[in-house]
Amino acid sequence: MIRVEGLTKNFDDGVAVAGVDLAIARNEFFAILGGSGSGKTTLLRLIAGFERPDRGRILIDGVDMTDAPPHRRPVNMMFQSYALFPHMSVTRNVEFGLRQEGVRGADLRRRTEEALDLVAMRDYAERKPHQLSGGQKQRVALARAIVKRPKVLLLDEPLSALDRKLREQTQLHLTEVQKKTGVTFVVVTHDQDEAMTLASKVAVMNQGRIEQVDTPRALYAQPINRFVAGFIGATNLMPAEASGEGFLGEGVAGFLVAPAALAGAGPFWVSIRPENIAISARNAHLPRSNAENGRVESLSYYGDHTVYFVRAEGGALLRAALFNAAHAAPAFHVGDDVTLAWPPEAVTVLRS
Amino acid sequence: MTRANGGRPSDQAPKNSAFPSAAAPYAWLLAFFMAPLLVSLAISLTHAVDGVPPYSNPLDWRALNLDNYRSILGDNLYVLALWNSVRIAATTSLLCLALGYPMAYAMALEPPHRRHLLLMAIILPFFTSSLIRTFAMINLLKETGLINQALASLGLIDPAHPPSILYTDAAVQIGMVYNYLPFMILPLYANLVKIDWSLAEAARDLGAPPRQAFLRIVLPLSWPGILSGLLLVFIPACGEYVVPTLLGGQNYVMLGTQLANEFFQNRDWPTASAVAILLLAILVAPLLLLQALARRLEAAS
Numbered sequence A: 001m002i003r004v005e006g007l008t009k010n011f012d013d014g015v016a017v018a019g020v021d022l023a024i025a026r027n028e029f030f031a032i033l034g035g036s037g038s039g040k041t042t043l044l045r046l047i048a049g050f051e052r053p054d055r056g057r058i059l060i061d062g063v064d065m066t067d068a069p070p071h072r073r074p075v076n077m078m079f080q081s082y083a084l085f086p087h088m089s090v091t092r093n094v095e096f097g098l099r100q101e102g103v104r105g106a107d108l109r110r111r112t113e114e115a116l117d118l119v120a121m122r123d124y125a126e127r128k129p130h131q132l133s134g135g136q137k138q139r140v141a142l143a144r145a146i147v148k149r150p151k152v153l154l155l156d157e158p159l160s161a162l163d164r165k166l167r168e169q170t171q172l173h174l175t176e177v178q179k180k181t182g183v184t185f186v187v188v189t190h191d192q193d194e195a196m197t198l199a200s201k202v203a204v205m206n207q208g209r210i211e212q213v214d215t216p217r218a219l220y221a222q223p224i225n226r227f228v229a230g231f232i233g234a235t236n237l238m239p240a241e242a243s244g245e246g247f248l249g250e251g252v253a254g255f256l257v258a259p260a261a262l263a264g265a266g267p268f269w270v271s272i273r274p275e276n277i278a279i280s281a282r283n284a285h286l287p288r289s290n291a292e293n294g295r296v297e298s299l300s301y302y303g304d305h306t307v308y309f310v311r312a313e314g315g316a317l318l319r320a321a322l323f324n325a326a327h328a329a330p331a332f333h334v335g336d337d338v339t340l341a342w343p344p345e346a347v348t349v350l351r352s
Numbered sequence B: 001m002t003r004a005n006g007g008r009p010s011d012q013a014p015k016n017s018a019f020p021s022a023a024a025p026y027a028w029l030l031a032f033f034m035a036p037l038l039v040s041l042a043i044s045l046t047h048a049v050d051g052v053p054p055y056s057n058p059l060d061w062r063a064l065n066l067d068n069y070r071s072i073l074g075d076n077l078y079v080l081a082l083w084n085s086v087r088i089a090a091t092t093s094l095l096c097l098a099l100g101y102p103m104a105y106a107m108a109l110e111p112p113h114r115r116h117l118l119l120m121a122i123i124l125p126f127f128t129s130s131l132i133r134t135f136a137m138i139n140l141l142k143e144t145g146l147i148n149q150a151l152a153s154l155g156l157i158d159p160a161h162p163p164s165i166l167y168t169d170a171a172v173q174i175g176m177v178y179n180y181l182p183f184m185i186l187p188l189y190a191n192l193v194k195i196d197w198s199l200a201e202a203a204r205d206l207g208a209p210p211r212q213a214f215l216r217i218v219l220p221l222s223w224p225g226i227l228s229g230l231l232l233v234f235i236p237a238c239g240e241y242v243v244p245t246l247l248g249g250q251n252y253v254m255l256g257t258q259l260a261n262e263f264f265q266n267r268d269w270p271t272a273s274a275v276a277i278l279l280l281a282i283l284v285a286p287l288l289l290l291q292a293l294a295r296r297l298e299a300a301s
């Protein structure tokens, strides 16, 4: 659907998008995830046509759109600020794009009403934007962007202005609308939960580059580098060296054994997710690998689970997460001597 | 949703303010507008006498009448002055809008640090008195002036018979537009910088070519600036005295020049007052019209 090749955009004060290659399939719910200033908005604005790339190409449905002006591109954008026209009613806002296409009369009315129904805003059709709440504005912006049935809908942080509860509802709503309309959604967000729950594919962006594009599960389970491993979810990340029986991690006494051996020399990094680490009372017979003795240094109680920060004997501070039994207090306390253990599958070895 | 408690305190002015602020503008209006207006109105109903003050006692209400207004409206010179004033003020407002809108628009699109520089460039010439700048224009516009010299050296005009711009309608028009342009640019600029440009981008994104995006989004949102600019130019332009006197010549009549004439040359204060009151009446009409228009636009949008 969308192919982006070697896309680069420099501003006076540095590079915002640095040689991005992307392929987004039809009907996909695609997320671009990255920290503040990583170039997400710039990438979206390049695709929409508001910025001219310094280098690279943009193909939409096989057609080179690199030099097409925004109004000639079969994409619509939902702006972060919603950008609803303040001097027009909800209906007029939604109609705007259709009127530009020359749609008139009964056809115009029907399609506008369909779009308003899709976001359950029919009852507010005659209101002005300033008479709407944040969540309602968001829905109108979605209706306005989708009423033209674009090939691609670009959404820039669509939910960031909403409070948490409304955000969760709206996430469900967005997926629903995407399924119903079959439009390809490209959503930009800095919220990893949002990217993981919404999207079928996620691109992780960092300093103008795409680090990895994958399904949410693969990003979490098989990050290709330290940045992705650390950015998505919490993890225990440490430099490691290859040795005879496995890897030796910095600050960890025992060997770290991964399911598959990596060829070549280091440097390597090892990532172990906290929820994959089992925590138990101090074990007298410590295995030679994938286990570590330590002492609970602090803990955070989250209701459904508790995160323990354990100082390993080798010196590293490891994070282990444990589900709480029904209504039970955390199983261990600060100062307890414990043993941590994890299966080989939990050990992810990274080259960079 | 985000404001579950409904109230939006910032929308309402505080009711029990410690400052008697609301009274101040009214007191100002009363002291410096209504009082002089009433005095002028009273004097306009008297008749001229030789003496100090040069008008009959306005408190002698039996002697008051509308004779001054009758003679003004019956005098062809005044009808011409009235026509010239309204005509020149109207064309000045429209020309200022045509010139000022693109300038204000371009300024609003610049990055902030350059905007301030451009704003200074607009305002700075007005640190010099308008009288001096208008005098300077004489040197540009007269037969042997800089403009004609330049045209002659380019071979575009015959230096033996240069066309005269000075002391014509065109000269007055040029001088007026030059003098009043900032009064158009400033309110337009103030309005345009506040416009959220992502709205224009949204329009482009929804399929509007640049022209449509301007006509349907930016222009409607800049109506308030256009209206205040038109008023700020039209109102003082109607009573303008300096420009027609200097660039229009001896025989160029506008209400402002006639008013000064009656006042200083003829020492006819009652007629001068009547002219002033008439001028005010003329100005109230477009004011009410534009206000009604503004309200209609507000209601329509």
Ligand SMILES: Nc1ncnc2c1ncn2[C@@H]1O[C@H](COP(=O)(O)OP(=O)(O)OP(=O)(O)O)[C@@H](O)[C@H]1O
Pocket (backbone or CB within 6 Å): A011, A012, A013, A015, A016, A034, A035, A036, A037, A038, A039, A040, A041, A042, A043, A190
């Ligand atoms: N119009 C511009 N002029 C100059 N620099 C810009 C412009 N727009 C963006 N930048 C710079 O480009 C970089 C990327 O910005 P961008 O807005 O794409 O980031 P982002 O990932 O959307 O961040 P956020 O999550 O904060 O919205 C930043 O360093 C920013 O300062």
Ligand SMILES: [Mg+2]
Pocket (backbone or CB within 6 Å): A040, A041, A042
């Ligand atoms: Mg952004």
